[in-house]
Structure formats: structure tokens, C-alpha cells
Amino acid sequence: MRKNKLSFKEKAGAEQEQEECLCFCEGEASREAMFQAPIELPEGFVVDPAEAVANVTWNADSLSCVSDRCLIQTGPEPDEVGVQFAVRLQGTVTLLVSVSPVRNQYGQGDGAVSVIHNAEIDQVVYYSDEPDDCPDISDITIENLVVVPPFYGSPLSVTGTIVLVPEPEPVYAFTANPNDQSVSVIDTNTHSVVTTIALPYNPAGIEITPDKSAVFVLHPNNNVISVIDYDTLTVTASILLDQPPRLIRFIPNHEFAYVFTGTAVSVIGIDTLTVDRSIPVEGYDVAIDPNGLFAYVLNFGIVQKVDLTTGEVTGTIERELIVSTIETNWPERYAYVLEQEFFFNYLTVIDLNTFTISSTQELEYEGEYRMFTSGTGVYLHDGFTGNLYSVSPNGAGVIGNVPQSARDFAFTPNGEFLYATHVLEQSITVYNTDDYSVETVISLGVSPGAIAI
Template sequence: MRKNKLSFKEKAGAEQEECLCFCEGEASREAMFQAPIELPEGFVVDPAEAVANVTWNADSLSCVSDRCLIQTGPEPDEVGVQFAVRLQGTVTLLVSVSPVRNQYGQGDGAVSVIHNAEIDQVVYYSDEPDDCPDISDITIVLVPEPEPVYAFTANPNDQSVSVIDTNTHTVVTTIALPYNPAGIEITPDKSAVFVLHPNNNVISVIDYDTLTVTATILLDQPPRLIRFIPNHEFAYVFTGTAIYVIGIDTLTVERSIPVEGFDIAIDPNGLFAYVLNFGLVQKVDLSTGEVLGTIERELIVSSIETDSTERYAYVLEQEFLFNYLTVIDLNTFTIRDTQELEPDGLYVMFTSGSEVYLHDSFTGNLYSVSPNGAGVIGNLPQSATDYAFTPNGDFLYTTRFIEQSIIVYNTDDYSVETVISLGVSPGAITI
């Protein structure tokens, strides 16, 4: 199925039709439509190599020029006349798709369908009453459907994962799971989604393309969190007493590294882990399990993230009314800077893509974190359970557990783009 676009060009005469209305219709020189094609049973089309051809007949289209009023000044009687140039009627298209092959990959045929597209829209506004396009010069432009970019939420009370298409902000499906999910992350190559079940010592693996559970990984300890780094073939799963290194392709545990703490980050080079344990930040060799260095802090270190473009770690330190962000240079494993945050803030630190962020649910301030510290980039007045930006950076998805919904913010000004009702309580989210 392909979405096609009609582009209207040129200008020519057409009959005039008057109306007493304001020019409120939205003008568009494109008409969007879909032409579904059903394949015979036993035959398939590979979207990667499919080619569509379209021929059309626009004889049933006509152009009218609607007279309407436009406000020309601040006073109610300051109005003028414009003409809304409108195309109406039917475009008949013959759409064919090839190559069509049987289930064994044999053949090189085509499938065609006749499709009628209804058109009734204002093409543009004009000062001239007879300013219509030349209908014979309509062009057809094939526009492929955008590849879906999915957001996945772990719904612990429902034993499920919700899948949302971020192109349309709509729920695509809900995937049933055998156990309650907690953490959830997508592999860097977008091939699979790993879902953690800490109460059952299990990781479920969801295929990104088919949106089905394709594998289960058994551990001998509860998985608490999972980390990936770009261009590396391992998943790093932390249980609180060990780091399990799991091959993404093999879905098997390659090795485990005994280490205690409550949060970890992985060095962008894949050689070291950084483990938080109360007032300590420990550097651990992922090959040997040896502790190579320790940074002591006076406050409790609550969470740690690393960026994938520069070799820095960011540590959020919180205790009573004190909040600090500490930047660690991973090349030297020394503190580069410590920034004091608002003392009464309620901070959550998260990574999305290659960037690190902070959200203060008390003030609503959203911070971008860099080696130079944290700077405010927007305000989200609603608290959230988890956060994730879309890959193009246009939207921020936030889960709200009690409200059973996702708030989608437009990152131009961090206004609410839409609210997605799930019907279940979402926890962790990944895009």
C-alpha cells in the first residue's frame, strides 16, 4: 500500500460560483489518498524492491471559483473579496505493483487495481474570479509510507507491552507477556526489544518488525536494569550483585561479573562499567571484574548515565534537601565539575538517544545535561514515570502510571501535542 499525492499546477479559466462566506477553507495543492491492493492467495510483494506505477484520468474533475470575504482591517466593516479556487470530482487511477512472486520467491508478475479518488478542496486563493488550474496538467507523485517508529511501554499491572506508532501517536497493538514487566529497552540497531521480569528472573525478547515475543532468556538472579551502547553486540543486565553480559545475536549469557550496587552505566568504549553504591562510584573492568578505581562522595549517589558521543559520566547526588549533578571525565576517572541544583527539587535523570536529561517534577523544569552542566530547555508541569524522545527530536513521550496515559510534548515549545490513553498503567518507556 502506498500513499499518493496529487499536485495541481498551472492556471486556466473556469466557471464562477458565488457564495457569501469568509475565506476559512484551508488551501492545499495536494490531495492525499491510499490505494489498497489485495494480492492473490499464496503470492507476496517485498516492500524493499516493490515498484508502483500509476496512470490516471482526470476528465471527471471540474474547477469552481467560490467568492468569499476576507478581513482587510481591524473594523468589522473592513472586508474585501477573494476567490477560493476549488477542484471537485473524481480522479480515476490504474495502480499496479510489481514484482509479485509466489511463496517460494518465484515469478515476476504484477497486480493492478482501479482506484477512484474523490477530490473536493480549495487549491489556493486568488484575487481573480477566473483563476483556475489546468486540470489536464495534474501530476501524480508516489509518496512511500513512512517507516514506523515505535514506542514501547512496560505495563506491570497488565503483564503487557503497549506499542505506539510515534508517526501518528496511536496505539498499534498490545503484546501479552507471561510475567509482569519492569525495565524495557530497544537494541541500538532497532532489531529487538528486551523486557525485564525481575520477579521471575526472566528477560523477554520482542522482535521489532513482527511485534511478537520470539525468545526468553533465563537468569539465576532478578534483572533490575539493562544497558546498551551503540555499535556493540552485547546487552549489559544488572541484578544488584552482578552484571550479566548477553549477546544480542545469540541471546545467551556470555559471562557474569560479580559487583554490588544499585545503578550502573557502561563506558561508550564497552570496556568498563561504572557502579553506584551509596556514596561510591566504582570503575569496573568488564573483562576481569576488577575494580580499577573509586570516587567517594559525601551524599548518596542515586543514578548515573553516560553519553555516547563524549566520554563523560553524570551522577545525580541526592540527600534530604541537597541535590547535585557531578560530571566525571571518563578518560581520567576524575571529577570535572559539580553543579548545585535546586534544593527542593525532585529530580529524575534519563538518557534518550545519545543525550542525557534531568527533569525536576517539583518545578517542572527539563534540563539538558552536558560536560558543562545542566541547562533548562523547557518546562513539563506534569510529573512522569519515565521519558523518551523520538529519534528526530520532535517529540518527548512521558508515561503517567496512575492516569494510564502518555503525554506527548512538542519540543518546539514543550506544549502538549496530544495525550494517548492506553487503558493500562505504563511504567518504563523506550523509543
């Protein structure tokens, strides 16, 4: 949630708002509502509660959403007050509640009895920074249906839970903390630290499998990869290699992890967590073809295309400048190469269908560039000017400015926020991608290096 300290003018407005409604954001928020629907059985019919099954259909057309302004305390001082919005659902959810099987008094026949039950709703479902952040009411579901037998004269009834707004699935950011032998886990929905996972060795690189089932953490000094289960946030396995893992790549819809050691690409089964094969290569950076068949290896002034089945070098592109970084972007069939020499910087685009250079773009002179992938995008950040570039087959274009240098960057999947790790500050800066202003700063208490979301 955004908690910005207000200016004097905004503060005065907030104080006026406080005088008008005297409301701070202290009301309890719940995304669920309980209901109990009594079922009157026709005379001569019975239901066995132990056997009975309930079913519910619903209509939420009479439900509406409103946003109520309320105040929050953003700091220890009395004048540090901000405004948020309590998102409230009001109206009626109409339920058609059925119970079956219903039999006559002799236990014959199978039928059902149904009633219409109106559940009145008037509650805050969550708080938001935005005034119009209403949920999709069509997402309502019914859970936890229970048939309650008659009790001391009360009728048969059905209880359940109306899930008005589903709890958002957690989307985690993972940072490798080499000085602490740990991984920090941050919930990007709330920008808060969920837990810190202890590791057996110092971590360097970190990546998440495309299906978000596991997190692979590289320990180059120990020739080991730790595997963290995404759901339980626990270390579940270790993969021992015969060389130091330097970086790891995944391709969506492929069953392998591609680990570069500097002298080989080890192809590891994601499900089996075993090395399927190891292809000898020489270089200092590598990218994997979106089809998973080739590796593109940088080695000083050349880019080599290597068959990941046979190990054969099937093509070479020679460059006059030092090629420093290469990335590919699934499902596009292009490779992006950052070339640097002295104060000169260039972005070269390689068409992977023909393995030829399609374009070269000169970047800002004296720039301090680093290239990274995040989600389905490739990006450049210039630590000298702060400019952030989006990279495409047409070249690199500025999309914002992030003035503070960082060890690593990652975008949230919805593209709303950019996370940047800072080693010395032991923190993560979260930027709002609307204007790349600082949304919040997350203090970790440890020094984060690589980050993956």
C-alpha cells in the same frame, strides 16, 4: 495530528472558512498513483510477454505541491472544529518506459523499445497540521512494474505504481505495563496505539536494541528477560538468568546487552540471546562505558570503575553525598552522576578518559530529580518545579517545563515530541518540544511504567 479545540475567534474564522470553501477534510489521501503506458511495437518485431522485462526512468520537475486548508471535527459538539491542511501534488510525472528483449519476427536479435508517457497527477497525498509540510518530490520511486500482453486488439502495455511519497517507517514507543503483564506499542508518527503484547510475567524495565531489531523486557520477579521482535511485534524468545534483572544498557555498534542485577553485570549477546559472561559487582545503579569495556557502579557514596573482562575494580571516586543515579552518553566519554542528600541536589560530571571529576553543579534546592537517557541525550526532570534539563559536559541547562510528574520519559528520534508515562491516569502525555505544550494524551487503559522509543 494536532486536534486542538478552537477559541471563539478561531472558531469564527473556521466558520468563515467553511462558508467560503464548504470543505471538510474528507477527501481520500493516497501516497501512490497508478499508471499504464501503451507500447506500440514497430512492424515486424515481437515481445514474449512471459519473458519481457520493463524498465522506467522518470522526471518529476513539472510536479508541484500545494496545501489546501480544510476543516476537521475535533469533538462531538458542532462547534468543535479545527483546521488542517490537505497536502496536494499537482502536475506531470514524465516516464520513459522501456520493454526488452524485442526481437524480429524470426526471434532473432535482442533490443528494446521505449515510449514517453506523461502521468497527470492531482491528488491529496496526506493531511498535515502545518501549512508548508510539502514532501521531498525527489523521493519518488516506481514499483510493481508488470508487462501486460496485448488483449483483444489493445497494445502491449506496462503498468506500475508511482510512489509519490513513501509511507513513513513506523517508529514505535513501547511501555512496560506491570499491572497488566503487557507491553503497549504506540506509533509515534500518529500517536496511536498499534497493539498490546501479552507477556508471561509482570514487566519492569524495557529497552530497544540500537539497531531497532528487538525489544528487551525485564521481569525482575521471575529472573527472565522477554525478547520482542521489533518488526513483527511478537515475543520471540526468553532469556533465563540466575538473578533478577534490574536494568539493561545497550551501546551503539556493540553486540551485547548489559544487564545489571544488583550483584553482577551479565553480558548477553544480542544475536545469540545467551549470557556471554557475568561480572560480580555490588551496588544499586550502573552505567556502561561507551567503549563497552568498563562498568561504572554506584554504591552509597562511591563510584567504582569495573573492568568488564576481568571484573577487576580499576578505580574509585569517593563522594560525601549519596550518589543516586549514573548515566553515560554515547559517544561522549563522560558519566553524569546525580547526587542527593536531604534537600540538596548536585550534578557531577566525570571525565571517563581520566576517571576524575570535571565539574559539580548545584541544582535547585528541594528539587525532586530523576535522570534519564533518551536517544543520544541525557536529561533531568524536576518533579517539583517541572523544569526539564539537558545534560552535557558543561552541566545541566533548562530546555523546557513539563509540570506534570511522570513515571518515565522518552523523546522521539526526531526530537519533535516527548512522551511521558502516567501510572494512575493510565495514559501517556505527548509534549511538543517546540514549547513543551501538550500535543495529545494517549489513553492506554493500562498503567504504563517504563517507556522506550
